[in-house]
Structure formats: C-alpha cells, structure tokens
Amino acid sequence: MALRRVGRFGALRPCGPGPPVLAALRPPPPPLSVPIMAVSRWALGARWLRSRYERFLQRRLPRIYVLHCAFTAGLEALLADAREVQRIRQTMAKEGLSSTQLSYRDMERLRQFRRDVLQAVPVALIAIPPFANFLVLLLMYFFPRQLLIRHFWTRRQQEEFSEENHSARRAAYPAVLRCLGSALQALPEQRLQLRLRELCLEVQRGRHPRVAELCAVRSLFSGPSLRLAELQAAHLRALSRVLFLTPLLPTIVVRRRLRSHLLEIRHLDQAMFRLGLAQLSEEELRAACYLRGLNPRRLSAAQCRAWLEQWLGLSCVLQASEVSLLANSMVLLSLNYPGVEQR
Numbered sequence: 371m372a373l374r375r376v377g378r379f380g381a382l383r384p385c386g387p388g389p390p391v392l393a394a395l396r397p398p399p400p401p402l403s404v405p406i407m408a409v410s411r412w413a414l415g416a417r418w419l420r421s422r423y424e425r426f427l428q429r430r431l432p433r434i435y436v437l438h439c440a441f442t443a444g445l446e447a448l449l450a451d452a453r454e455v456q457r458i459r460q461t462m463a464k465e466g467l468s469s470t471q472l473s474y475r476d477m478e479r480l481r482q483f484r485r486d487v488l489q490a491v492p493v494a495l496i497a498i499p500p501f502a503n504f505l506v507l508l509l510m511y512f513f514p515r516q517l518l519i520r521h522f523w524t525r526r527q528q529e530e531f532s533e534e535n536h537s538a539r540r541a542a543y544p545a546v547l548r549c550l551g552s553a554l555q556a557l558p559e560q561r562l563q564l565r566l567r568e569l570c571l572e573v574q575r576g577r578h579p580r581v582a583e584l585c586a587v588r589s590l591f592s593g594p595s596l597r598l599a600e601l602q603a604a605h606l607r608a609l610s611r612v613l614f615l616t617p618l619l620p621t622i623v624v625r626r627r628l629r630s631h632l633l634e635i636r637h638l639d640q641a642m643f644r645l646g647l648a649q650l651s652e653e654e655l656r657a658a659c660y661l662r663g664l665n666p667r668r669l670s671a672a673q674c675r676a677w678l679e680q681w682l683g684l685s686c687v688l689q690a691s692e693v694s695l696l697a698n699s700m701v702l703l704s705l706n707y708p709g710v711e712q713r
Contacts, residue, residue: 424438436524437511437524440522440523440524440527441522444519444521444522444523445521445522447521448486448519448521451479451483451486451521452483454479455479455480455483458472458476458479458480469637470637470640470641472641473641473645474638474641474642474644474645475645475654477637477638477641478638478657481634481638486519486520486521489519490519493506493509493510493517493518514527514531515527515531515534515535532660532667533665533667535614536660536665538611539611539612539614539663540665541611542608542609542611542612543612543701543705545604545608545611546605546608546609546612546698546701547570547573547574547701549601549602549604549605549608550570550596550605550698551567551570552602553595553596553601553602553605554566554567554570556594556595557590557593557594557595557596558593558594559589559590562586562587562589562590563590565583565586565587566587566590569583569584569587569702573701573702573705573706576706577706578703578705578706578707578708579702579703581680581683581684581703584684584695584699584702584703585684585687587695588687588688588692588695591692591694591695591698592689592691592692592694596694596695597691597692597694598625598628598629598632598693598694598697599625601625601694603621603624606621606624606625606628607624609628609697609698609700610624610627610628612663612697612700612701613628613631613632613697613700615627615628615631628697629693632693632696632697633690633693635661635662635685635696636685636688636690636693636696638661639681639682639685639686640685640686642658642678642682643682643686647675647678647679647682650675652671652674655671655674655675655678656669656671656674658674658678659674659677659678662678662681662700662704663700663701663703663704664677664703664704664707664710665704665710668709668710669709669710670709673708673709677703677704677707680703681699681703684696684699684703
C-alpha cells in the first residue's frame with residue numbers, strides 16, 4: 371500500500387501515481403506559451419510605430435517614402451513568391467514530376483524566382499555584418515537597376531528599366547547579324563547558304579521574315595559552323611547580351627549558360643503550346659514576348675499573341691540540337707516586327 375501524506379488542508383492523499391482511471395480523467399496541464407495579450411500589445415505597438423514612421427517619411431521625405439513603400443510591397447511579394455515556389459516543389463516531390471513536366475505558369479515562376487534569387491545573393495552577402503552595410507545601401511540607391519531585383523522597383527522604375535534593358539539588348543542585334551553573316555562562308559551547302567544570306571540581307575533592310583523561311587534553313591543550325599557547340603566567341607557573347615546573360619565570363623562558361631537558357635526557353639515554349647495562348651492574360655503575353663527578344667511596349671495584346679504564334683510555330687518544331695536557330699531567331703523575328711518602336 372502506498373504511503374500517505376498530509377496535504378495543505380490536512381487531507382490524506384496517496385504518494386505516487388494515482389489509479390489509471392483517475393489519471394485518464396484528469397485534464398492535461400496547459401501548455402506553456404506567451405500570453406496572448408502580450409503578443410497583441412507588441413503587435414499593436416509595432417503597427418503604431420510603423421504608421422508614425424511612414425507618416426514622418428510622407429511629410430518630410432516623400433522620395434524616401436516612395437522607396438519605402440516599394441521596398442515593403444516588394445518584400446511581401448518576394449515572400450509570397452517563395453511560398454508559391456515551395457508549394458510547387460512540394461507538388462513535384464509528391465507526384466514525382468520533373469521541372470519539364472510542370473504547367474507553363476509553374477515553370478515560368480520557378481525560372482523567374484531562381485533568376486531573382488541569384489541576382490540578389492551577392493548584395494545579400496555583402497550586407498551581412500561586419501561588411502559595409504551603408505555602402506550597399508548607397509549602391510542600391512544609386513544603382514537600383516544593376517543591384518535590385520524587380521520586386522523592389524517602383525512602377526515607374528519597372529517601365530524605365532525594362533526600356534533600358536531592351537535598349538542594351540537591341541544594341542547587340544547588329545553584332546549577331548554580322549557574326550551570322552561571317553559564319554555563312556564556312557557552310558558546305560551552297561543552296562541553303564544563299565537562302566540564309568538573302569534572308570539576313572532582307573532582315574537588315576527592314577523586312578520581317580516568315581517562319582517558313584526560317585524552317586527552310588533549320589538544318590544549317592545543327593551542322594558545322596552554326597550549331598551552338600561551334601559558334602565563335604564573338605557570336606556567343608552577342609547572343610548572351612540578347613538573353614541578358616553576362617558576356618564577361620570564359621567562352622566555355624558562356625556557351626554552357628547559353629545552352630541551358632535556350633533549352634529552358636524551349637521547355638517553356640512547349641508548356642505554353644500545351645496551355646494555349648488564349649489562356650494567357652495580357653500581362654503574361656507581354657512578359658513572354660519580352661523574354662524572347664520582343665519589346666511589347668507599343669504592341670496590343672492581339673499583336674503580342676500573333677507574334678507568339680509565329681515564335682511557337684518555329685520553336686515547337688526545332689530539336690534540342692537546333693537551339694542555335696532559336697537563339698538567332700530572337701533577333702531575326704523581333705528586329706522588324708510591325709508596330710515595334712525602332713531605335
């Protein structure tokens with residue numbers, strides 16, 4: 371029999387555990403947690419300080435207030451994208467899917483988020499103490515297009531930076547055509563060589579080519595001199611600027627990155643073809659055109675859809691060995707498209 375001892379009010383109670391029935395009926399102890407009232411007070415206090423700080427910026431420093439609003443909204447958008455990417459990866463792991471088997475929107479979200487993170491990593495590493503945090507902030511203030519990702523741009527900056535980026539890309543178009551013309555001299559098939567030479571000359575004169583004309587010379591881009599593995603270094607670097615890739619790396623790295631991005635665009639094209647252009651919103655149509663070399667600023671949604679139909683008509687018939695034609699078509703199909711602003 372268990373020993374008994376006197377409680378606070380003189381009642382005897384057994385030492386040790388009670389009977390199983392009583393132990394089951396006894397309610398569990400409440401979990402240790404921070405009081406809800408304290409958390410709500412902290413949240414209200416933080417919200418009050420934030421509102422006072424934003425009112426101060428709005429009154430005294432309106433330009434900084436605009437940047438502050440863009441930063442907070444961009445941070446929320448970046449976190450939302452991270453949650454969405456995590457959901458997509460969980461779906462891939464659960465269903466055993468590869469990245470090429472996803473829908474167009476999921477593939478595009480993964481591609482864009484990966485590029486955003488890679489661009490933001492250097493600035494984030496430099497900003498870690500004890501590095502020059504203030505220097506990073508100054509650089510981000512004076513060079514937002516080079517250092518900040520799209521989430522932290524204002525609406526006006528998004529429009530301006532997209533135009534500046536396209537102008538830099540368009541400056542590489544003549545170099546691509548020159549390199550393409552110089553590579554024609556080493557082609558073995560004279561008939562196709564003449565057809566491609568005439569096509570390049572017509573493009574330089576301002577004519578927009580047809581997809582059938584590009585498909586007629588597609589075999590040249592899987593053979594010597596024009597396939598991606600044998601393109602000259604100047605040609606590779608000009609195409610890299612068209613795809614917004616840095617041309618300052620060694621040639622072997624530039625070639626590998628160029629091939630990886632072209633295959634990624636090819637997989638996106640196949641997913642877009644399965645989805646159908648009619649299912650894309652106007653914003654998605656413009657983003658798709660911009661990624662593939664066309665500036666959609668002065669184009670309507672119908673013109674963007676018509677150009678993407680031409681692009682898919684070429685991209686979806688090309689093999690992986692013919693991605694060199696896909697890269698050069700970012701210049702051939704977008705340089706003289708009707709309605710595009712010429713500079």
